[in-house]
Amino acid sequence: MDFLKPETVLDLKNIRDELVRMEDTIIFKFIERSHFPTCPAVYKERDPGLRIPDFDGSFLDWALIKAEMTQSQIRRFESPDETPFFPDKILKPILPSINYPRVLATYSPEVNFNGEIKDVYINQITHLISKYDGECWENLGSVATIDIELLQSLSRRIHFGKFVAEAKFQADRPLYSKMIRERDIEGIYENITNSAVEEKILERLCVKAEVYGVDPTDKAGQRKITPAYLVKIYRELVIPLTKKVEVDYLLRRLESE
Numbered sequence: 001m002d003f004l005k006p007e008t009v010l011d012l013k014n015i016r017d018e019l020v021r022m023e024d025t026i027i028f029k030f031i032e033r034s035h036f037p038t039c040p041a042v043y044k045e046r047d048p049g050l051r052i053p054d055f056d057g058s059f060l061d062w063a064l065i066k067a068e069m070t071q072s073q074i075r076r077f078e079s080p081d082e083t084p085f086f087p088d089k090i091l092k093p094i095l096p097s098i099n100y101p102r103v104l105a106t107y108s109p110e111v112n113f114n115g116e117i118k119d120v121y122i123n124q125i126t127h128l129i130s131k132y133d134g135e136c137w138e139n140l141g142s143v144a145t146i147d148i149e150l151l152q153s154l155s156r157r158i159h160f161g162k163f164v165a166e167a168k169f170q171a172d173r174p175l176y177s178k179m180i181r182e183r184d185i186e187g188i189y190e191n192i193t194n195s196a197v198e199e200k201i202l203e204r205l206c207v208k209a210e211v212y213g214v215d216p217t218d219k220a221g222q223r224k225i226t227p228a229y230l231v232k233i234y235r236e237l238v239i240p241l242t243k244k245v246e247v248d249y250l251l252r253r254l255e256s257e
């Protein structure tokens with residue numbers, strides 16, 4: 001997939017191949033995060049043990065804003081597959097802009113589910129993948145660092161739904177236009193769903209968790225990510241959020257015609 005070549009970006013096979021590659025990135029980051037406990041202090045606003053001068057949010061938000069400010073200056077959010085968590089805090093790039101050909105509708109940056117992704121990550125995912133529920137004051141920086149990487153990987157995966165949606169819209173404009181005009185949300189959900197593809201993803205994740213989640217030379221050793229948790233995260237959170245992105249993107253698609 002090459003964002004300078006629109007025809008490669010809207011090819012459903014290329015999109016799905018990219019989603020498969022992202023699985024590995026996400027699994028290895030889950031494994032990194034599994035070395036630490038949940039560390040609720042990282043996510044609490046104005047935690048008494050973790051005061052940040054002139055900032056009212058959580059330690060994670062502070063670190064994420066700083067990271068996005070730097071990354072925006074090196075052009076991260078010019079790329080159509082990257083979505084900032086704090087769009088109002090990002091800065092102008094210091095590198096010259098790349099003129100990506102437009103593949104998504106102009107309103108696409110407004111389809112931003114990062115608030116919900118962060119919420120689901122903190123309140124559900126960390127409890128499934130962490131070593132145990134509790135603090136570890138000496139690792140707050142490491143936890144926030146891996147959280148930022150994980151949130152950005154999950155965000156990229158879930159917002160890839162925009163490319164899937166655009167490819168599906170272009171493959172059957174009359175059908176999607178009708179459903180969009182009639183605000184037939186159920187019909188859109190039905191049409192974007194491909195249960196066979198979803199089943200294949202979940203099957204593959206089981207195998208990947210079996211292989212990557214344990215030391216291959218010590219199968220009886222401690223498991224870092226289990227097939228059950230990985231499948232639960234994808235089935236209940238990642239895939240449904242991807243579909244939400246697809247539907248939200250499609251519902252506005254006729255604005256761009």
Ligand SMILES: O=C(O)C(=O)C[C@]1(C(=O)O)C=C[C@@H](O)C=C1
Nearest residue numbers: 164192193194195197198239242
């Ligand atoms: O591959 C697709 O067609 C998608 O829409 C992506 C995706 C996913 O999140 O992986 C979502 C919905 C489909 O049911 C299958 C898979």
